[in-house]
Amino acid sequence: MSTSPTIGIAITGSGSAAPVQFLDNDTLSQVVETSDEWIATRTGIKQRYLATPAESISQIAATACQKALEMAKIDASEVDLIILASSTPDDLFGSACQIQAAIGAKNAVAFDLTAACSGFIFGMVTAAQFLRSGVYRNVLVIGADILSRWVDWSDRTTCVLFGDGAGAVVMQATTAGDRWLGFEIRSDGTQNDCLNLPYQGVDRTLTGEVVISQGTYKPMLMRGKEVYKFAVNKVPEVLEKALFRSNLSVAEVDWLLMHQANQRILDAVAQRLNVPPAKVISNLAQYGNTSAASIPIALDEAVRSGKIKPGDAIATAGFGAGLSWGAAIFRWGAF
Structure with a gap:
């Protein structure tokens, strides 16, 4: 009686990308009361990349994905699944599908996963389950965020910390062994109240007793x-x-x-x-x-x-x- 080979997982390619502009600590001290010495000694941070108004999660992430695919030596058409870990999508409904289109991964299903700074780990774990089951063979896992859009730039306890960027890996099913x-x-x-980015609404009466809330989100x-x-x-x-x-x-x-x-x-x-x-x-x-x-x-x-x-x-x-x-x-x- 023959048995199916055990499905292993290999992480075969990586890629990353950052926005075109950066902000160092000395320049940041012109925006908020701080200094390079204060930031560096407390955090280890010297600079951060910040997305311009023209840049988007999908653009930066697509660049990271293309680099990862090139390293893994596979074509975008061979990707079965794309998982985008992000808390700051371009579209509240999700940005994974925009990335799928941007890189030409026409055969891939794509979805967003939100777990904040743990998102990339959660994304890899999720990808591993699809690969182990034999459903998919090639998965792109992306971590991408543009938190500069959601930081209070007058609050030096948070604005000095965050930067923008994207990274991706290719995870592949294999019968040669297992590296996961x-x-x-x-x-x-x-x-939850230790770190959040909460919804902030304004009540609106539609008619009679029907009241809803409409708005955006507070800074982090x-x-x-x-x-x-x-x-x-x-x-x-x-x-x-x-x-x-x-x-x-x-x-x-x-x-x-x-x-x-x-x-x-x-x-x-x-x-x-x-x-x-x-x-x-x-x-x-x-x-x-x-x-x-x-x-x-x-x-x-x-x-x-x-x-x-x-x-x-x-x-x-x-x-x-x-x-x-x-x-x-x-x-x-x-x-």
């Missing part, structure tokens, strides 16, 4: 100390659980790649896990916090620079609004 090793994802809605709200405590407590825990599922020890991990939120958080988590600084990937200084885009942008830069090599074990973790957090363990590259 394990994951753990979590949520806690009781802490964040309780920084609470978010820091949450991250340094929960991220090491979720990484350890994902490593356990992957049958790997911390010592066997080649690279620790976390959501690029704050250098102090990255340092604290690495210290709790006993990961040496040389194994921690960080590009915060150049990009700031790009939300769902931060992990794939940093991954792509490390791959293209030769830092991450085929077969390297990478422990990734995302955390943020929701509150949500998660970790995924994988080895880089095709077989």
Whole structure:
């Protein structure tokens, strides 16, 4: 009796893109009361890229996707599924389909996934389920955000942190082995008020007793100390659980790649896990916090620079609004 080959997963391509303009700390100090020294010592950030009015999530993400497809050596027509992790789509109904059209992925189904700064990890986990089941063979997972449109630029506790950008990876089904090793994802809605971007409406009476609310959204709200405590407590825990599922020890991990939120958080988590600084990937200084885009942008830069090599074990973790957090363990590259 013949048996079907086990379906494994490989992460075979990466790509990233950023807006054309950037804002460094010295220039930002002309907008809000702050300084390069104040921002850099508290966050590790030196500059961030900001989308112009003419730029969009779909445009920036499409560029990242094209680079990822080129690295993976597959055509857009071969993509079966596109998952866009974003909290700031161009269209409230979603932007994944716009990206599908922009790159010519005519055979792919596309949808948006919202999990804030954990979105890319949640997107990879979702893609892995489709690949494992045998339904799809080639999936594009994108993390993209333009948070500069939703930041209060008079609030130095938030506006100094965030930047815009997009990153993408190609995940493929394979029978040559398995490089998707394990994951753990979590949520806690009781802490939603620590980091959110809430709806803000104005009541409108349509007729008689029929009253509705129409409006937009407030600027982002964040309780920084609470978010820091949450991250340094929960991220090491979720990484350890994902490593356990992957049958790997911390010592066997080649690279620790976390959501690029704050250098102090990255340092604290690495210290709790006993990961040496040389194994921690960080590009915060150049990009700031790009939300769902931060992990794939940093991954792509490390791959293209030769830092991450085929077969390297990478422990990734995302955390943020929701509150949500998660970790995924994988080895880089095709077989």
